[in-house]
Amino acid sequence: MSGIYIHIPYCKQACHYCNFHFSTSLKNKDAVVEAMLKEIYVKSNFINESIETIYFGGGTPSFLEIDEINRLIEMVYKNFKVSSNLEITLEANPDDLTKIKLKKLSETHINRLSIGIQSFVDNDLKIMNRAHNSEESKKCIENSKNYYKNISIDLMYGIPESNLDSWEYNLDLAILYNTNHISAYALTLEPKTALEKFIQKGVLKSLDEEIVFKQYQLMLKKLASVNYINYELSSFAKDGFFSKNNTAYWLGKKYIGIGPSAHSFDGFSRSWNVSNNNLYIKAIENNNMYYESENLSKNDKYNEYVMIGLRTMWGVSTDYLNDNFGINYKNHFIEKCKKFIDSKHLKIENSSIITTDTGRFLSDGISSELFIVNLKN
Numbered sequence: 301m302s303g304i305y306i307h308i309p310y311c312k313q314a315c316h317y318c319n320f321h322f323s324t325s326l327k328n329k330d331a332v333v334e335a336m337l338k339e340i341y342v343k344s345n346f347i348n349e350s351i352e353t354i355y356f357g358g359g360t361p362s363f364l365e366i367d368e369i370n371r372l373i374e375m376v377y378k379n380f381k382v383s384s385n386l387e388i389t390l391e392a393n394p395d396d397l398t399k400i401k402l403k404k405l406s407e408t409h410i411n412r413l414s415i416g417i418q419s420f421v422d423n424d425l426k427i428m429n430r431a432h433n434s435e436e437s438k439k440c441i442e443n444s445k446n447y448y449k450n451i452s453i454d455l456m457y458g459i460p461e462s463n464l465d466s467w468e469y470n471l472d473l474a475i476l477y478n479t480n481h482i483s484a485y486a487l488t489l490e491p492k493t494a495l496e497k498f499i500q501k502g503v504l505k506s507l508d509e510e511i512v513f514k515q516y517q518l519m520l521k522k523l524a525s526v527n528y529i530n531y532e533l534s535s536f537a538k539d540g541f542f543s544k545n546n547t548a549y550w551l552g553k554k555y556i557g558i559g560p561s562a563h564s565f566d567g568f569s570r571s572w573n574v575s576n577n578n579l580y581i582k583a584i585e586n587n588n589m590y591y592e593s594e595n596l597s598k599n600d601k602y603n604e605y606v607m608i609g610l611r612t613m614w615g616v617s618t619d620y621l622n623d624n625f626g627i628n629y630k631n632h633f634i635e636k637c638k639k640f641i642d643s644k645h646l647k648i649e650n651s652s653i654i655t656t657d658t659g660r661f662l663s664d665g666i667s668s669e670l671f672i673v674n675l676k677n
Contacts, residue, residue, distance in 0.1 A: 303353035303548050304376055306336065307559035308361040309577055312393070316429040316498070319490040321561035321575040322359040332577055333368050335584035336559050337375050342584075343556050344379035346566065351380045353545040354388045356410075362392035366404045372558075373409050387544040389414055389452075394440035395432040406447040412543075413444055414452040414483070420473045421466050424459045427504065429494070441477045450541060452481035457519065458512040459487050460504040467515045471522045478526075480541035484519055485534045486512060516661050533611040533660050550608050569595045599672045602629055607667040610646075615654030629672065636670045 310329060311322045354376055356369070373388065389412040390405065397405075397415070405413075417437045419425055425433060432440075444451055455474060457467050474482055489496050489506065498504040520530060528536035532550060535543065549555065557564040561575040571593035574580050583590035596604075602625050609616035621630040637653055640646040645659030645666060655663050 302347045302349045302351055302553055303355065303545055303555040304340075304351055304380070305355045305357060305545075305555055305557045305562055306361075306372060307557065307562040307573075308356060308358040308364060309560045310358065310363045311360045312363070312395070312431045313429065314494070316427065316494040317487060317490065319493050320359065323577055326363075328577055328581060331581045332560070333364075333372070335581045336372060338584050339558050339590075340372070340375045341379055343558070343564075346556050346564070347380075347554050349381070349554065350383045351376065352383045352386065353548060354386065355545040356388075356390045358391060360393050360396065360416075361390050362396035362401070366401075366408060369405075369410065370408055387412055387450075389543070389545055391416065393430075393432060394436045397440045397444060399443055402443055402447050411448075412450040412452070413448050414454065414481075415440060415444065417441070417453045417474075418456045419459065419462075420470050421462070424456075424462055424466070427460055428456070438473075438477075441479065445477075445479075449480070451479045452483055452537075452543065453477070453479050455482060455484045456487050457484060457515040458507050460499070460507055462507060462515075463511065464514055464518060468518060468522070471519060475522065475526050481535070481537045481543060482523065482528060483535055486516065513661060517657070520657055529613070530660075531613045533663060550612050550614075552605065552608070564591075569593050598625065601625075603667075603671045606633065606670050607664070610653075610655050610663040610667050610670075611660065613654065615649065615652040617652045619651045632672060633670060640666055640669075 307321070309322050309332065310326060311324055313324060314322075354373065356364075361369075369390070376382065386409070388410050390410045391414045393416050397413075418428060418430055420434045420437055422434050441451070441453065453474060455470055457470075487507075489499065495504070499506055523530065523536045527538060529539065529542075530536050531542055532546065535546060537543070552567075554567050555565055557571075557573060560573055560577050560580040563570060563572045571591045573591045574583065580590055582588070602621075605620075606616055616633065618630055618634060621633055633653075637646055640659065641648065641653075644656055645662060646653050647656055655666070659666060
């Protein structure tokens with residue numbers, strides 16, 4: 301099974317922490333949608349497997365009109381084999397999901413919502429320059445539950461000026477609303493963002509790493525107490541509600557990226573579309589090359605498998621390493637893991653090595669020490 305990711309490169313306003321590709325001008329939106337429709341057709345031979353997921357990300361996909369959403373989905377149905385149990389997710393901002401918009405969305409093939417709440421604390425939202433406020437977030441979740449069962453909300457911790465109490469307030473409200481999925485991300489300071497500039501100028505101060513870790517620990521404890529499964533570093537779900545799209549990515553399945561800046565993976569190579577709306581439109585219209593690609597070496601594939609595996613509850617299978625990469629890769633991995641097992645950051649379960657709660661928080665750093673730069677079979 302494979303997936304399709306559709307990147308919608310538009311936002312109402314720029315969040316201070318975001319470095320994804322987007323535009324706040326809608327003047328060429330119609331042309332971008334037309335180009336994406338054509339790209340779906342062009343890439344119909346890219347993958348022969350059935351499509352199990354369609355994921356509208358961005359940007360802000362809820363910016364699209366219902367007709368535009370329907371046209372993109374219909375184009376997938378016309379050009380790909382699709383699963384009878386297709387999961388179609390739409391990322392949305394609370395201020396876009398009016399009662400009227402929700403009712404219309406419920407009449408489409410969209411069967412999962414991912415709502416960008418980020419925080420129920422207005423000061424957090426102001427610091428991040430979100431377009432909604434806390435009351436809109438609450439009403440949005442309440443209204444969405446009238447139309448959808450499969451709902452995920454995004455939260456963010458490590459926000460400047462936040463603390464354990466404000467983060468606990470966020471968690472308590474999330475638990476109260478009882479959505480079946482919660483994605484909770486630690487705020488990262490991305491280059492060339494407004495947040496980076498504010499911190500460099502001393503307007504804001506990064507939250508102390510010790511407090512961020514305590515927020516993470518509090519999240520694990522509170523969400524586990526109400527039966528959320530932490531199946532990936534930033535992902536928590538009730539049983540039966542893991543994101544099919546994200547799980548497929550973590551398990552190394554193929555996917556197609558549609559739209560400006562979208563990435564694709566066919567199992568052997570990775571490609572990425574141009575991150576410029578006008579260049580994307582012109583290239584698609586003129587049948588010119590609009591993406592770059594690279595073939596992944598064996599070392600690249602090993603490094604990605606380790607990095608992704610350690611972020612998940614499934615960990616890294618030493619049997620898989622042996623069968624797919626060879627004994628040298630397996631031995632390298634086991635040897636490099638020893639110090640992290642001794643420090644209680646990693647543990648062995650059956651034939652896999654997985655992170656402990658503390659280790660998962662540090663998984664990206666641990667992975668980098670397990671990577672291979674030069675190793676031959």
